[in-house]
Amino acid sequence: MNKKQRITLIRILASAALLLVFLLLRPGQPLAFFLYLIPYLIIGYDVLIKAFRGIIHGQVMDENFLMAVATVGAFVLALTRTGDYLEAVAVMLFYQIGELFQSIAVGRSRRSIASLMDIRPDEAFIERDGAFVSVDPDEVEIGTVISIRPGEKIPIDGIITEGRSAIDTAALTGESVPRDVHEGDAVLSGSINLSGLLHVRTTHEFGESTASKILDLVENASSSKAPSENFIAKFAQVYTPIVCISALLLAFAPPLINRLIGLPAGYSKWIYRALTFLVISCPCALVISIPLTFFAGLGGASRAGILIKGSNYVETLSKVRTVVMDKTGTLTRGVFEVTDVLNARCPREDLLEITALAESASTHPISQSIQRANCRKTDLSRVSDIQEISGHGVTATVDGKAVAAGNDRLMSRLGIPTQTCTKAGTIVHTAIENQYTGSILISDQLKETSAQAISELKQSGISRVIMLTGDTKEAAESVASQLSISDIRSELLPQDKVSCVESFLKEKPAGSTLAFVGDGINDAPVLSRADVGIAMGALGSDAAIEAADVVIMDDNPVKIAKAVRIAQKCMRIVYENIIFAIGVKICCLLLSAVGLGNMWLAVFADVGVMVLAVLNAIRALMVKNC
Amino acid sequence: MKKTYKIDVDCANCANKMEEAARRTSGVKNATVNFMTLKMIVEFEEGAVPSTVMPVVLQNCKKIESECEIFF
Numbered sequence: 001m002n003k004k005q006r007i008t009l010i011r012i013l014a015s016a017a018l019l020l021v022f023l024l025l026r027p028g029q030p031l032a033f034f035l036y037l038i039p040y041l042i043i044g045y046d047v048l049i050k051a052f053r054g055i056i057h058g059q060v061m062d063e064n065f066l067m068a069v070a071t072v073g074a075f076v077l078a079l080t081r082t083g084d085y086l087e088a089v090a091v092m093l094f095y096q097i098g099e100l101f102q103s104i105a106v107g108r109s110r111r112s113i114a115s116l117m118d119i120r121p122d123e124a125f126i127e128r129d130g131a132f133v134s135v136d137p138d139e140v141e142i143g144t145v146i147s148i149r150p151g152e153k154i155p156i157d158g159i160i161t162e163g164r165s166a167i168d169t170a171a172l173t174g175e176s177v178p179r180d181v182h183e184g185d186a187v188l189s190g191s192i193n194l195s196g197l198l199h200v201r202t203t204h205e206f207g208e209s210t211a212s213k214i215l216d217l218v219e220n221a222s223s224s225k226a227p228s229e230n231f232i233a234k235f236a237q238v239y240t241p242i243v244c245i246s247a248l249l250l251a252f253a254p255p256l257i258n259r260l261i262g263l264p265a266g267y268s269k270w271i272y273r274a275l276t277f278l279v280i281s282c283p284c285a286l287v288i289s290i291p292l293t294f295f296a297g298l299g300g301a302s303r304a305g306i307l308i309k310g311s312n313y314v315e316t317l318s319k320v321r322t323v324v325m326d327k328t329g330t331l332t333r334g335v336f337e338v339t340d341v342l343n344a345r346c347p348r349e350d351l352l353e354i355t356a357l358a359e360s361a362s363t364h365p366i367s368q369s370i371q372r373a374n375c376r377k378t379d380l381s382r383v384s385d386i387q388e389i390s391g392h393g394v395t396a397t398v399d400g401k402a403v404a405a406g407n408d409r410l411m412s413r414l415g416i417p418t419q420t421c422t423k424a425g426t427i428v429h430t431a432i433e434n435q436y437t438g439s440i441l442i443s444d445q446l447k448e449t450s451a452q453a454i455s456e457l458k459q460s461g462i463s464r465v466i467m468l469t470g471d472t473k474e475a476a477e478s479v480a481s482q483l484s485i486s487d488i489r490s491e492l493l494p495q496d497k498v499s500c501v502e503s504f505l506k507e508k509p510a511g512s513t514l515a516f517v518g519d520g521i522n523d524a525p526v527l528s529r530a531d532v533g534i535a536m537g538a539l540g541s542d543a544a545i546e547a548a549d550v551v552i553m554d555d556n557p558v559k560i561a562k563a564v565r566i567a568q569k570c571m572r573i574v575y576e577n578i579i580f581a582i583g584v585k586i587c588c589l590l591l592s593a594v595g596l597g598n599m600w601l602a603v604f605a606d607v608g609v610m611v612l613a614v615l616n617a618i619r620a621l622m623v624k625n626c
Numbered sequence: 627m628k629k630t631y632k633i634d635v636d637c638a639n640c641a642n643k644m645e646e647a648a649r650r651t652s653g654v655k656n657a658t659v660n661f662m663t664l665k666m667i668v669e670f671e672e673g674a675v676p677s678t679v680m681p682v683v684l685q686n687c688k689k690i691e692s693e694c695e696i697f698f
Contacts, residue, residue, distance in 0.1 A: 004636075049692075053689075053692055054690075057689045057690065099637075102637070103636055103637070110663075110664070233642060287639040287642075288637055288639060291641075291642070291661060295661060
């Protein structure tokens with residue numbers, strides 16, 4: 001609790017205690033008026049002042065005004081007719097309890113989100129003469145070597161020049177398993193160094209580092225408001241004047257009509273009803289809980305490593321029924337790896353080793369993937385006479401034998417018959433002494449979680465999943481069949497992807513939205529053309545963070561479905577609160593208009609509904625099981 | 627030019643009101659209040675001097691929500 005909240009609590013306790021004493025003492029009129037005025041002023045002076053200022057500044061219709069009019073009215077009514085001062089004070093008391101509660105709840109959730117997002121490093125350390133000197137990260141120039149001791153945050157993006165350690169990237173990615181890093185690895189600011197001393201050569205300025213960029217993004221997140229948020233703001237503008245006019249009518253129209261038809265006017269009864277009406281009508285529950293829900297939803301999502309750039313995207317994301325995905329880098333890793341050895345006439349390890357040795361001088365991605373797949377140590381003294389034939393492959397002498405490794409073209413050039421392979425991917429044939437010995441299949445590998453990601457998307461209400469790729473038809477079909485995606489478009493150029501997405505936009509079900517998921521490389525136009533653009537594995541890729549509406553920090557495709565579910569949950573809570581708050585209020589308004597409600601019901605309809613709506617809103621923060 | 631200021635305000639609705647008040651201030655092109663991080667991002671109009679505009683922004687905000695604060 002902060003100072004303001006403590007003061008409010010003391011005021012609540014003091015006025016409640018006084019009320020209790022007066023209830024027991026039952027003071028007679030007119031002493032009662034002055035006695036009850038004390039707890040009323042203790043608890044309500046700020047509301048009265050605010051209402052007064054509001055009137056002066058022309059801001060008549062806010063909750064302070066409503067509360068002031070209702071309680072002052074009840075007080076006057078008690079003085080002149082009923083003698084029941086309790087109600088006026090109690091209404092103000094409960095209003096303040098509700099406000100205090102809401103302020104604490106909001107403060108709590110703000111703090112819990114703020115601490116999650118607290119990745120801004122305050123200082124960087126530079127080692128000088130064996131001592132660590134603290135410097136302002138803003139003043140560290142690119143290329144400076146900074147030291148990060150265990151337990152400290154990495155302040156600036158860079159590359160490790162010395163040391164090995166495990167780093168915790170949870171604040172950036174939501175991933176709880178620490179990552180092992182050593183010399184030569186790039187590290188991102190905002191991660192926490194867990195075990196060893198690291199020396200890092202900075203590659204960015206502080207302002208351009210990952211932590212600063214993410215914070216900038218989060219801080220700007222609520223700048224674009226969701227349609228439902230704007231609806232509530234507009235609703236409150238129209239609603240309050242309507243309620244005030246209805247209350248006025250309720251207070252004076254029936255008595256006048258009574259007078260006209262000769263019945264007793266009953267002013268006090270109708271004014272009481274009108275005051276009850278005013279207390280009920282306070283729109284706080286909506287006005288507070290809807291922004292709070294979005295705020296909690298955005299916070300919860302960022303805790304899961306999903307940055308949503310505004311509440312409007314929460315709403316769009318919740319309506320996604322069509323998901324268009326890029327293949328490379330989204331569903332697959334985007335790195336080539338040996339996935340199979342085919343038709344091997346010798347043990348597969350031998351084949352891999354011999355091919356790797358023959359290709360040892362090549363820096364081509366394909367040959368590097370073979371080097372990686374070879375688990376034996378590469379002894380370069382065994383290789384000689386390496387010749388690289390561009391676009392074909394290599395020939396070399398390994399252990400005194402002539403080895404050729406390359407594609408179909410190389411084999412036909414050398415006149416070596418090969419067995420054909422039908423599997424999708426790049427094939428490297430190997431021949432030893434002009435004898436075909438086997439083929440190595442190299443393909444881009446699926447991410448481990450891709451299949452799960454697709455099935456989760458379908459479970460989350462996505463009716464159509466489409467995969468786009470610039471790759472060959474075979475490669476696309478092989479990936480699609482493993483993931484059970486039936487809708488694919490292959491051999492696309494980057495500009496084709498935009499026109500594909502445009503045609504899908506026309507085909508999507510009415511009222512639903514389309515999401516495009518890509519890795520942010522080459523697909524910025526598509527990301528912005530889709531209703532909502534989701535960038536994957538965006539850590540370290542500035543272009544993706546710029547272009548996308550939703551940024552998934554790591555490269556786990558399961559998070560796409562999670563993002564959709566978080567948005568759906570958030571919107572469900574928003575609608576629950578709108579329906580609940582408006583529903584209860586309308587019921588209570590009707591009851592009080594016909595005289596079935598009293599001030600106590602009114603207090604529930606105001607404060608009770610607000611408290612429940614706020615509690616419900618905070619649920620949006622809990623996204624673990626989404 | 628865009629600048630970010632720390633603010634103090636109690637409720638989400640008051641934050642919205644502050645946002646509106648700040649937007650109406652002359653010299654301010656656009657303003658956004660983030661209730662979540664208690665920050666106000668003010669985009670100034672060409673040629674406007676933040677140090678002269680901000681006191682007016684605060685004054686306008688105080689008019690609609692007396693208990694708010696902007697730190698600049």
